[in-house]
Amino acid sequence: MKIRRLLMSALLPMTCLCAAAQQGEDNTPAKGDFTVAATLGYNSYTEATALPGNLTDYEAAAFATDWSKKKLTVGFEAGYFVSDKWKLSLGGGINFTHNPGYADKPGTMTPGMSGEDMVGEIPSYRAVASQYSCTYNVAAGLDRYFSSSVKNLMWYGGVRVGMAYSLNEQKYDEWTAMGKSVGESWSLRGALTIGADYYVMKGMYVGASVDPFAYTYNMTSFRPQEGLARLSADSSNFAILAAPTVKIGFRF
Structure with missing residues (x-):
């Protein structure tokens, strides 16, 4: 019963918007229009993620590019209608993060200590x-873009x-560290996309898309410590009905 109410509360406003749009003006885009959307x-x-440079064995694994294992992602997309039916789009993002390091704090325990000898001893704190x-x-x-039987859709x-x-x-500030470790990963992606946009008004639309x-x-590659060669791994991923996305955008 609660599920039915939720569905009705979600579908009723959309039905009203469609009915109003059928009787109102044409809000569909035209050549020269710009769009900006949040996705x-x-x-x-x-x-x-770089590997710490004080291990005895190193191994690499390619980054998992299976979209179904990812969390929700917020993004932005800009578009330009080169004609009434063709649209170019561009999206992306960038971020930087810095974490300051802290030196290690040696404890009182000595290697090989066990049992009763450990009572009262203080373990070492590793560096950050x-x-x-x-x-x-x-x-x-x-x-x-293609027209539909529903106006403005x-x-x-x-x-x-x-x-x-x-x-x-x-880079760890401790005596066991072997210098700076570096991790790098890059991906190339190509996809076919289908979707629909509904123009609520001249300057606003909502949409959804999926990649068939x-x-x-x-x-993905790692350089565990300075002076060593890179350790690399790669992968190929094929997906059907990938990356479902919803968006709300504005037209200028």
Whole structure:
């Protein structure tokens, strides 16, 4: 009963908007219009984490680009109608993070100590790594719009290509550290996209989209300590009905 009420409360406003739009003016876009939208959807970009440089064995694994294992992602998308039916779009984001490092604090325990000898002894505190991280992603698309039987509702099909890059550097201030460790990861993605936009008014629209097919290639590499060669791993991901996304946008 509660589910039915929730569905009715969500569908009723949309039904009223559609009915009002059928009787109102044409709000669909035209050549020369710009759009800016906030997006919310499941997708995968890339991420890197440097390996600490005081291990005895190193191993690498490619970043998982399976979109269904990702959390919701908020993004932005800008578009330009080169004609009444064709639209170019561009989206992405960038962020930087710095974590200050702190030196280690030696304890009173000695190697090999066990049992009753450990009573009253203080363990050592490891250093906090000084870290720098940078991540960005960018995607471009081309969409062909089509009219529908519902006024101010347009559906589209198109293609998307994108790239994502992530860098993480870590350095520990302790005697066992072997210098700065670096992790890098980048992804290339191509996808077919279908979706629909409903123009609530001249300057505002809501929409949804999904990728019927998407391919992502990822390369992840690590340099565990200074002077060592890179340790790399790569992966290829094929997805069907990937990256479902909803958006709310404005037209200028």
